[in-house]
Amino acid sequence: MTDLSALSQRLASLTGNRTSTPRLRDGVLTLVLDVSGLARDARVAMAEAVEREARAVPGVEDVRIAQTAEKRDRAIVAVASGKGGVGKSTVSANLAIALAKLGVRVGLVDADIYGPSQPRLLASEGEKPQAEEKQLIPIRGAGVPMLSMGHLVQPGQAIAWRGPMAANALGQMIDARWDDAEVLIVDMPPGTGDVQLSMIQKHKPAGVVIVSTPQDLALIDATRAVNLFEQAHVPMIGLVENMAGYACPHCGEISDPFGSGGAESAAGVMGMAFLARIPLSIAIRTASDAGTPPAAGTGPDAEPFMALAGRVKEWLDRRQA
Numbered sequence: 001m002t003d004l005s006a007l008s009q010r011l012a013s014l015t016g017n018r019t020s021t022p023r024l025r026d027g028v029l030t031l032v033l034d035v036s037g038l039a040r041d042a043r044v045a046m047a048e049a050v051e052r053e054a055r056a057v058p059g060v061e062d063v064r065i066a067q068t069a070e071k072r073d074r075a076i077v078a079v080a081s082g083k084g085g086v087g088k089s090t091v092s093a094n095l096a097i098a099l100a101k102l103g104v105r106v107g108l109v110d111a112d113i114y115g116p117s118q119p120r121l122l123a124s125e126g127e128k129p130q131a132e133e134k135q136l137i138p139i140r141g142a143g144v145p146m147l148s149m150g151h152l153v154q155p156g157q158a159i160a161w162r163g164p165m166a167a168n169a170l171g172q173m174i175d176a177r178w179d180d181a182e183v184l185i186v187d188m189p190p191g192t193g194d195v196q197l198s199m200i201q202k203h204k205p206a207g208v209v210i211v212s213t214p215q216d217l218a219l220i221d222a223t224r225a226v227n228l229f230e231q232a233h234v235p236m237i238g239l240v241e242n243m244a245g246y247a248c249p250h251c252g253e254i255s256d257p258f259g260s261g262g263a264e265s266a267a268g269v270m271g272m273a274f275l276a277r278i279p280l281s282i283a284i285r286t287a288s289d290a291g292t293p294p295a296a297g298t299g300p301d302a303e304p305f306m307a308l309a310g311r312v313k314e315w316l317d318r319r320q321a
């Protein structure tokens, strides 16, 4: 009889204990290989190495490897706002990049059917994601794996989509091949429509970040977005105030055309954490429009996004503890 214990030990050290005890019957060796969290290339390479090792054992004529992967507990963080134009996409892109810099394995989904801006923000316009076994494969923008409605349809087309089509596209992006990503940042469309409902009901976000500008009107809109998620019992991570205080590019003096502290006190009233204040800065706008997100750099414009990412990471870590 073939002794498989030596093989078993070799496979355990080769794969980091990812193989089950091998069994041999009529010359056919079978085992289970746990490929959870491995990228496709790593999965294939590991399975090949296991097969080579097993075939070298006398008496083994054929090898059958069943690959299994645990369904990952991937946390979805929705980034939402009550109305458009408050900088939700800018915040989402820079939050994803800043989280990656903090060592979080992160992916970015642009679910904003009305104005998918992530391809522009992350300089991946015109790229088309491939699909394998009916699963989309994310592309990379500024080093972060990402998928956008803007990659799936012609510019301007998605806006005519009916709810179910948009919800279906959202599902395809969420269920794409994110490999070992532990967090997905989802840039939501503004308002409270079908994509939001599908997100809440089907994809169950771990939490939501609300973006608002200091103007009263945007804050009232923000309250509406907060209500939608709260009613569905989606945990609030907190509020980000964007375009707060204008830093004069000449003298550096900060002025607050819309008053200051409004968003922070509104967060307090709503019982939400206040996560970060991102200044209105020409440098943030020009860098974003040029596809070089400020968070990817080391200048002062990266700082508020790093602070935001730190708070979000803390929240996610607490949740897991």
Ligand SMILES: Nc1ncnc2c1ncn2[C@@H]1O[C@H](COP(=O)(O)OP(=O)(O)OP(=O)(O)O)[C@@H](O)[C@H]1O
Pocket (backbone or CB within 6 Å): 081, 083, 084, 085, 086, 087, 088, 089, 090, 091, 112, 115, 116, 117, 189, 190, 242, 243, 244, 278, 279, 280, 281, 282, 284, 285, 286, 288, 289
């Ligand atoms: N802190 C900021 N300072 C200066 N400009 C900013 C800032 N945040 C965003 N912007 C600019 O404001 C515009 C709108 O931002 P963005 O596209 O991120 O908003 P949005 O809320 O996602 O809008 P929409 O819902 O229409 O997609 C962009 O030109 C962006 O560069």
